[in-house]
Amino acid sequence: MRALVLDGGFGFENLNIAERAKPEPGPGEVLVRIGAVSLNYRDLLLVEGSYNPRQQMPVVPTCDGAGIVDAVGPSVTRFAPGDRVVNGIAEGWIDGPPDALGLKTIRGGPGGDGFCADYVLVPERALFAVPDHLSLAEAATLPCAGITAWCAVVEHGNLRPGGTVVVEGTGGVALFATQFARIAGARTMVLSSSNEKLDRISEIGVDATANYVEVPEWSRAVRERLDADGADLVIELGGAATLENAMRSVKPGGTVALIGNLSGSHAPLNLPLAVMRQVRLQGVTCGSLGDMARMMAAVATHRIKPWVHEIFPLDRYRDAFELMRAGGHVGKIVIALDSGG
Amino acid sequence: MRALVLDGGFGFENLNIAERAKPEPGPGEVLVRIGAVSLNYRDLLLVEGSYNPRQQMPVVPTCDGAGIVDAVGPSVTRFAPGDRVVNGIAEGWIDGPPDALGLKTIRGGPGGDGFCADYVLVPERALFAVPDHLSLAEAATLPCAGITAWCAVVEHGNLRPGGTVVVEGTGGVALFATQFARIAGARTMVLSSSNEKLDRISEIGVDATANYVEVPEWSRAVRERLDADGADLVIELGGAATLENAMRSVKPGGTVALIGNLSGSHAPLNLPLAVMRQVRLQGVTCGSLGDMARMMAAVATHRIKPWVHEIFPLDRYRDAFELMRAGGHVGKIVIALDSGG
Amino acid sequence: MRALVLDGGFGFENLNIAERAKPEPGPGEVLVRIGAVSLNYRDLLLVEGSYNPRQQMPVVPTCDGAGIVDAVGPSVTRFAPGDRVVNGIAEGWIDGPPDALGLKTIRGGPGGDGFCADYVLVPERALFAVPDHLSLAEAATLPCAGITAWCAVVEHGNLRPGGTVVVEGTGGVALFATQFARIAGARTMVLSSSNEKLDRISEIGVDATANYVEVPEWSRAVRERLDADGADLVIELGGAATLENAMRSVKPGGTVALIGNLSGSHAPLNLPLAVMRQVRLQGVTCGSLGDMARMMAAVATHRIKPWVHEIFPLDRYRDAFELMRAGGHVGKIVIALDSGG
Amino acid sequence: MRALVLDGGFGFENLNIAERAKPEPGPGEVLVRIGAVSLNYRDLLLVEGSYNPRQQMPVVPTCDGAGIVDAVGPSVTRFAPGDRVVNGIAEGWIDGPPDALGLKTIRGGPGGDGFCADYVLVPERALFAVPDHLSLAEAATLPCAGITAWCAVVEHGNLRPGGTVVVEGTGGVALFATQFARIAGARTMVLSSSNEKLDRISEIGVDATANYVEVPEWSRAVRERLDADGADLVIELGGAATLENAMRSVKPGGTVALIGNLSGSHAPLNLPLAVMRQVRLQGVTCGSLGDMARMMAAVATHRIKPWVHEIFPLDRYRDAFELMRAGGHVGKIVIALDSGG
Numbered sequence A, B, C, D: 001m002r003a004l005v006l007d008g009g010f011g012f013e014n015l016n017i018a019e020r021a022k023p024e025p026g027p028g029e030v031l032v033r034i035g036a037v038s039l040n041y042r043d044l045l046l047v048e049g050s051y052n053p054r055q056q057m058p059v060v061p062t063c064d065g066a067g068i069v070d071a072v073g074p075s076v077t078r079f080a081p082g083d084r085v086v087n088g089i090a091e092g093w094i095d096g097p098p099d100a101l102g103l104k105t106i107r108g109g110p111g112g113d114g115f116c117a118d119y120v121l122v123p124e125r126a127l128f129a130v131p132d133h134l135s136l137a138e139a140a141t142l143p144c145a146g147i148t149a150w151c152a153v154v155e156h157g158n159l160r161p162g163g164t165v166v167v168e169g170t171g172g173v174a175l176f177a178t179q180f181a182r183i184a185g186a187r188t189m190v191l192s193s194s195n196e197k198l199d200r201i202s203e204i205g206v207d208a209t210a211n212y213v214e215v216p217e218w219s220r221a222v223r224e225r226l227d228a229d230g231a232d233l234v235i236e237l238g239g240a241a242t243l244e245n246a247m248r249s250v251k252p253g254g255t256v257a258l259i260g261n262l263s264g265s266h267a268p269l270n271l272p273l274a275v276m277r278q279v280r281l282q283g284v285t286c287g288s289l290g291d292m293a294r295m296m297a298a299v300a301t302h303r304i305k306p307w308v309h310e311i312f313p314l315d316r317y318r319d320a321f322e323l324m325r326a327g328g329h330v331g332k333i334v335i336a337l338d339s340g341g
Ligand SMILES: [Zn+2]
Pocket: A040, A042, A063, A089, A144, A145, A286
């Protein structure tokens, strides 16, 4: 079987398709024929060496994967060959608060080989059924970008119906956050540097928008267009450039979810503003298997459609990574491994 | 009656004792003969003009006061002349989440005249009985420094018995936070630049200490001396100089309570660290009247003794402010207004 | 002005329309020309003497009212004559956890005269703007039935999008609970003894139904038609007859919200079931002014339409009470006081 | 090796010591030489057939066990031979909310053979180090009685320092609840039918007591002796006889933790009381492995000493069960398996 493998050093010259032996499922394991993986920014950082300079190699990238059950090991009861499945991102973080050991089990990096291969072994408990309304390509976007948005909005957002959420950008996490905020009964405002992108995403149900290039002091636009008291939650994906506006956009006691920014930047934090306004800044990355189960129920109930920007066949993986680096996409970039994509 | 009044401009040359008419209580109001007020850093900033450059004048400083009920207005039922009472800091923030209007009712600044006067009118609902074990000077430290520490530790700390808390410094909020963490069943570690101060506070029950001048990378000391997994909570009072160590000191999903820093500084925020470790940074200032009621029950139950560094008579108010500015104190600075101090 | 007054004893023979002086607003007060009040079961119990046998008289019933601002007293800033307003039910329960004193401020009983009069004085903080999409008759159903449903579903329901809620009946609280569950992203199942009622309410977006006369063991129907794992929340309005089925309908750790049942019944509680399934049974009645503000935002955002069964003019108040007693209604019964109904 | 085995039918005539083969640890497993098991009321019910009439046999009873690591299987890293360990009760309930599958993994019943044997295999993740200050007999009381009390007080009690807790009885769960309430900063009141028992437990730090035989309306005693507003939490272990007094003892919005009562009784639930006072009744049984980890930290920090009433050698197991049935004990009954008891 094929696998995308980083070996011998960082950089794209060391990322190649290699031949590997097809594994066999042991007790509690499921062999999944992968149909699609999605790319996350961490994957680009991994290959470039800035995610973890001490990454062991060889390593297969990508932490997300969806496919079809090929075979099941002894004692597996929830799945059978032919079932469509998607992984939960941190196999060892079962449920409850963040778990230091569990966070090290994310595949495609700290937790070993990821999903960009024709067949992957996954523990039964880390797999979830793909709802009928989703393709495997769409499902593959859920384990990392979906669950991060879910945790930011639903677990940390302290939202009630009628609440308000500001989302920075139109990437994968941003669009999921907008969709989840909407099904939680909140009104949403999306920011982008591109009016064309803002037009394109209007179909997911956005209540207000702002172009942050045209309106650099966008915290005022939040009060004018979304919530005169300030928002309950800002999904902060922009880092140093946006943090202060994000903090100015929330009401007293509101939350700024810090996401992304997995590599080296520092942002200037306005301490008096944080204190006087009692802002909560919550770092969010990934979620537990319990979170994944709860999100999958919501995705099925509300027939949430992940926004896939483009699907690349495996042999065009370099183009997929290049597109991620260029950053012009809306939603998620997917690599299809077989016909399932 | 006497009142300390800032009038005609910022600066200590404009802060003087003036004569004012003794007020009379209206419906729902209580006239309190003030025995003591405590100083908070915001009071120094207020006088210097850096708390709010647009502060209306004349204004009486200080947001904390304890005294003896002198007279009660119509419909007051909870208090009678002779009762010892202390104020709740934000008269309009009754209970529940932070309330934009309520936060503007803090006296000695946004909410009008404060407590540094012989007699002050207070709405009944914003007064609380002083427990027997406390002097008025001790009680006067609770409304601002006490409630801020209470909210940081008890409301936002997400602590359970057996948890761990790191406290930066030996000022008023720091010592209250240490005391409240202890009665919540947590182990505590206190940081200071002075070994002598660390010695002096040992009596309040500290489980570990570090001198952050001797151990600049004190997040390691937290793991060695307090909690190998990292602390549940850091009471972050140091600002730019300490924020990164504070964030490195907590376990995944832990909380850094941001307190103090009411004037202009920015601190460099390590975004990847916040995200990967899922740190919660929670701005905290003051608390509601409901929080005050719950704190007063705990203070009475556990006979918590606020740490008063020095009590100044009213006519030495300049010395009191000078000591606050110099910063060498441990615990709180108090001004006594009559024999009640 | 007219007022509906219970005087001289319990029973409808003692409930009459009387003439009263029109009041004048004092500081912080608003004089509201009432357009509509809604009836709650507690009002029937009040008149019959089973709500509080020691009720002081004379008393004006009803705890809900909506109308138009007629005049405002000194210091009122949020409202002006002509504004359409509705009351928050417990004027003294501002926000935060239930407050013993606050719960005694519900009008039309413990807190004095209620809203069934041409003019009523209300403290400014206990009034809320009526959204444009609502008539005064519709708005008048929100303070008691609406807020109770809101607190049960949103504050106590521990719901996430994709969750599941079972609602017993088609009365005012039941329909609000169904509507609020829906905007919180949950799927809902409604129970009734009448297929015709189940048909009628389908427009508010119900995902499943059951006729509990036809299916007495309806907890199985919940698993078959709504959620194979059991529901997250049951809105339990039936009392002794339904409690055990409600508890059997929830998943481990699920919630049964106990509502209504304000008079004397005991229900047999299956203790081993509660323990083994870790059921949470939460008594709910009314909510704070903070809850009301949050609910009003959701009502406006989602253009929630309260379900008004019938509007009676004031002089037909006996018919309105008789309909409540007969129990055949769907949604709320309203009494209109002037043209505003 | 020896094992206590129920086989061929319910009743003590079918409970005997049998010889079994010593097991060997597989991957991720630890072989524990059991030093002590504790008895819980469920064990008595199990043997008598009233816990689960369809219990599969043969079965080894008891869900608690403490011992010494004898050998570890491949991939075990946290323990080594010689380590003192105790089990977490529900091996499949890792963390987070109650988990239907996880709750079926309690040993000594639904989850297969329990701990009353010379050697038992346990998955690594379900074992915890025994703190130095505890004997194995003491440690063996923690997995069921300890964790249930912990979850009731700490996870569901909604307590703050200065809060108040009423505990019914002097059994194992009751005494743990009292100890945990105390380290959480609460004041406690213990009820018993025996003044002698109340005297004996005074050393664990009880703030008030009542003999419920002498004071049948003990909810008044709660207000007189513990908290004039009513308690925050009642640990309700008495069932039908005590439920109403428990509900009358809490303040508005307070919690009644329903524990024990694993067999068939119904209690009359006063619905109007639950509704009007907004009581939360929370069924509690056991806890997750995450709860166990957090409890063990608290037990170690505060050097909590479980209260062991009597230790029986294995061959006197009938006497141990008889004592449990008779009910005269204070704290826990333990069976020692080898010298470790
Ligand atoms: Zn990820």
